[in-house]
Every structure is written in structure tokens, then in C-alpha cells.
Amino acid sequence: MAHAKIPATVITGFLGAGKTTLIRHMLSNAGGKRIALIINEFGDLGVDGDVLRGCGAEACRDEDIVELTNGCICCTVADDFIPTMEKLLERDELPDHIVIETSGLALPQPLVNAFNWPGIKTRVTVDGVVTVVDSAAVAAGRFADDHDKLEAQRSEDESLDHESPLEELFEDQLTASDLIILNKADLVDAEALRAIRTDIGAHLKRQPAMIEAKNGEVAPEVLLGLGVGTEDDIANRKSHHELEHEGADHDHHHDHDEFDSFVVELGSLDNATDFIEGLKSVIARHDILRLKGFADIPGKPMRLVIQAVGARVDNYFDRPWKAGEARGTRLVVIGLHDFDQQAIRAEIAGLLG
Ligand SMILES: Nc1nc2c(ncn2[C@@H]2O[C@H](COP(=O)(O)OP(=O)(O)OP(=O)(O)O)[C@@H](O)[C@H]2O)c(=O)[nH]1
Known part of the structure; x- marks a missing residue:
């Protein structure tokens, strides 16, 4: 008897939109489904995988979490993602669902x-692409292009064929979606949510469902089981990059060179409250897009998770430091490629007093 294909859900969405938070909730409510997770993140510190392991949900055991840290998944598909999927499919105990x-x-x-890909198509199908949107960031205009500024830049440099990298990415992630989650609905009012819906709808040819x-x-019943088979519809979801180079003999190279990241390693934080307040001003001064990681607070058995998305900084203790684990503070900082790494490093280190 032929086996049914394993459904795979792709969770996408801009930096800090709430993808890991959504997955954590899904795992805690999976109702006995065995879910394998493939996690990819930008930057050299695997924070998301570690946060998910820290939540200890039964649906996803440690061996079911695979991290791809060699770069951005879309650029390393052949070298990284396909071999990972093939390995997953060789396992004796196959998952009920794969979430990426x-x-x-x-x-x-x-x-x-x-x-x-031949070895994958016969075994797995894309159940759906779920795009998580940070409603607060959209309402604050984070993805809206400054068209006047862009025109001015274009008149100086004719080779510029791009919208702002943030806006393009945001649109490409929506273009690919089967279901849009307007997340962080707690941070905006009903009118702003309505405006976001209208605006997103106006940008899309297909009209995927949107939920707040x-x-x-x-x-999980809403997220999993969409049954779309998105891989067969990919021609209708072209990214800006694909559309720009359609017909041209062009290598579809895409290397995120508009963005950059680095890791800051520090000792322990004597005063976490002051440190976090200080971080907020460093983030604002340098327009840092995302900052996340773990901190060591002397005398506390638990590690502190620090999560910043734009100007908002959250923190919470997630799990005790393990025996033999090196305590310390490690933060990944992500921004546009021209941000001043040296100054940011110095300013964050300076917050320790
Ligand atoms: N207020 C509020 N905060 C949220 C919500 N969802 C997520 N967050 C917070 O937003 C921050 C980023 O959430 P993550 O789930 O890590 O976002 P992500 O999309 O996985 O981030 P990257 O993997 O870095 O792109 C965390 O501090 C979350 O606690 C929400 O609905 N409301």
C-alpha cells in the first residue's frame, strides 16, 4: 500500500514577528501528534532552537529538533535543507508532521x-505556508517604503532596482503564504488591524485567509492540515527577485547582503533592569532590527532570555542553567548591513558599568 505523504508546514515571517512563539504554542497543544522541527535562523547563535528545547513540550523531543545554522535556508536549500530532509525520511520512526x-x-x-526535488516529492508535501506578521511593526510603518527617499537614491544610482529590502522581503513572505497570522494583535487597536488587513489584501493577487x-x-488544527500542496503552486508566488530576472539568464543568487549580524559575549549582568533600559537606547540609536539571546544574572539559578524586536525588549527566565553549562551572556544582534558593529559592541559592553 502506498504511504500518504508526510505534510510539512513552512512558517515564515520577518525577524521577530513571533514564529518561534507560534511554534511553541503549537507544540504545547499538539494533542499527541509527533512533530519534527527544522529551524533556521540568521546569525551565529541558535537561540530559537534553544528556546523551544527550553519549553519542554512533549510533542517535540530533543532529537526531533534540527537546526540549520549554515546560513539562510533559502540560500542553502541544496546543501543543507535537502540532505536534512533526506536524513529525516530515513528514520525508522517518521514524524506525523514536519514544521519548518x-x-x-x-x-x-x-x-x-x-x-x-525527486527524493522528497514522493514522500512529503507542503501542507501550507504560514506567514506570521508583526502587526505592531506594520502599524508603525516599519515595512512601508519611503518612496520619496527611494526615488532620490535611484536618481543618484541608476542601477538601483530595489524597493527597500525590508518592504520587499515582507511582501515576498506574504506572496508565498497560504495563511497569514496577524500576530501581536494585543499591541494595536482594532482600527489598525483593519487597516493592515486592507493593505495586505491590496498587495496580494491571491487572497489567503488572515487571522488575528x-x-x-x-x-494547531487551524495551522496544520491546510492540505494545499503549495509546491505545485509555486509558479504563482514569485518573489520580487524572481520577477525582476524573469526570462533573463540569471543565477538566482540571493545572499542577504543587505543584512548583517554579530554576536556579543559578556560576563554576568549585575543589574538586568538597567542593562535592558540601556539596551533600548542602543537599539534606537543604531536602528537595530533584532537582538536576542541569553543572560547570566549572578545568584540566579535560571538563565534570562532577552528578546528585542525594534524598540520593544522582553525578558523572562526560561530554564535553570545546566550542570557544566558555561554561564554567561550571549546576544545576537541583527541589522542592516551598514550598521556600526564596533560602536554597538562598545556601547553594549559599556552598559555593564
Ligand atoms: N506583545 C506581544 N509580543 C509577542 C507576541 N508574539 C511574540 N511576541 C514577542 O516577540 C518577540 C519575538 O518573538 P519570536 O517568537 O522569537 O519571533 P521570531 O519570529 O521567532 O523571531 P526570529 O526567529 O528572530 O525572526 C518575543 O519577545 C516574543 O515574546 C504577541 O502576540 N504580542
Whole structure:
């Protein structure tokens, strides 16, 4: 008897939109489903995988979490993602469902296309692409292009064929989606949510369902089981990059060179409250897009998770430091490629007093 294909859900969305939070909620409510997770993130510190392991949900055991850290999943599909999937499919105990969290800077299109790879197409199908939107960031105009500024830049440099990298990515992630989650609904009012819906709808040819959520609280039955088979519809979801180079003999190279990241390592934080207040001003001064990691607070048995998305900084203790684990503070900082790494490093180190 032929086996049914394993459904795979792709979770995409810009940096800090709430992908990991959504997955954490899904795992805690999976109702006995065995879910394998493939997690990819931008930057050299695997924070998302570690946060998910820290939540100890039964649906996803440690061996079911695979991290792809060699770069952005859309650029390393052939070298990284396909071999990982093949290995997963060789296991004796196959998962009921596969969930893939892309990095916040990834284009979903090359990833979805990888499901047409011969060894994968017969075994797995894309159940759906779920795009998580940070409603607060959209309402604050983070993805809206400054068209006047862009025109001025274009008149100086004719080779510029791009919209702002943030706006393009945001649109490409929406273009690929089967379901849109307007997350962080707690941070905006009903009118702003309505405006976001209208605006997103106006940008899309297809009209995927949109649902509002806070803290990624969406029932797994809603997220999983869409049954779309997105890999067969990929031609209708082209990214800006693909559209620009359509027909041209062009290598579809996409290397996120508009963005950059680095890791800051520090000792322990004597005063976490002051440190976090200080971080807020460093983030604002340098327009840092995302900062996340773990901190060591002397005398505390638990490690502190620090999560910043734009100007908002959250922190919470997630789990005790393990015996033999090196305590310390490690933060990954992500921004546009021209941000001043040296100054940011110095200013963050300076917060320790
Ligand atoms: N207020 C509020 N905060 C949220 C919500 N969802 C997520 N967050 C917070 O937003 C921050 C980023 O959430 P993550 O789930 O890590 O976002 P992500 O999309 O996985 O981030 P990257 O992997 O870095 O792109 C965390 O501090 C979350 O607690 C929400 O609905 N409301």
C-alpha cells in the first residue's frame, strides 16, 4: 500500500514577528501528534532552537529538533535543507508532521520549490505556508517604503532596482503564504488591524485567509492540515527577485547582503533592569532590527532570555542553567548591513558599568 505523504508546514515571517512563539504554542497543544522541527535562523547563535528545547513540550523531543545554522535556508536549500530532509525520511520512526521555521530574512519560495526535488516529492508535501506578521511593526510603518527617499537614491544610482529590502522581503513572505497570522494583535487597536488587513489584501493577487492572534495562540488544527500542496503552486508566488530576472539568464543568487549580524559575549549582568533600559537606547540609536539571546544574572539559578524586536525588549527566565553549562551572556544582534558593529559592541559592553 502506498504511504500518504508526510505534510510539512513552512512558517515564515520577518525577524521577530513571533514564529518561534507560534511554534511553541503549537507544540504545547499538539494533542499527541509527533512533530519534527527544522529551524533556521540568521546569525551565529541558535537561540530559537534553544528556546523551544527550553519549553519542554512533549510533542517535540530533543532529537526531533534540527537546526540549520549554515546560513539562510533559502540560500542553502541544496546543501543543507535537502540532505536534512533526506536524513529525516530515513528514520525508522517518521514524524506525523514536519514544521519548518525559516529565518526572518528568508524568502520562502526556494524552500517550497525544494519539495519538488525527486527524493522528497514522493514522500512529503507542503501542507501550507504560514506567514506570521508583526502587526505592531506594520502599524508603525516599519515595512512601508519611503518612496520619496527611494526615488532620490535611484536618481543618484541608476542601477538601483530595489524597493527597500525590508518592504520587499515582507511582501515576498506574504506572496508565498497560504495563511497569514496577524500576530501581536494585543499591541494595536482594532482600527489598525483593519487597516493592515486592507493593505495586505491590496498587495496580494491571491487572497489567503488572515487571522488575528496574540502570542501565537492559534489552535494547531487551524495551522496544520491546510492540505494545499503549495509546491505545485509555486509558479504563482514569485518573489520580487524572481520577477525582476524573469526570462533573463540569471543565477538566482540571493545572499542577504543587505543584512548583517554579530554576536556579543559578556560576563554576568549585575543589574538586568538597567542593562535592558540601556539596551533600548542602543537599539534606537543604531536602528537595530533584532537582538536576542541569553543572560547570566549572578545568584540566579535560571538563565534570562532577552528578546528585542525594534524598540520593544522582553525578558523572562526560561530554564535553570545546566550542570557544566558555561554561564554567561550571549546576544545576537541583527541589522542592516551598514550598521556600526564596533560602536554597538562598545556601547553594549559599556552598559555593564
Ligand atoms: N506583545 C506581544 N509580543 C509577542 C507576541 N508574539 C511574540 N511576541 C514577542 O516577540 C518577540 C519575538 O518573538 P519570536 O517568537 O522569537 O519571533 P521570531 O519570529 O521567532 O523571531 P526570529 O526567529 O528572530 O525572526 C518575543 O519577545 C516574543 O515574546 C504577541 O502576540 N504580542
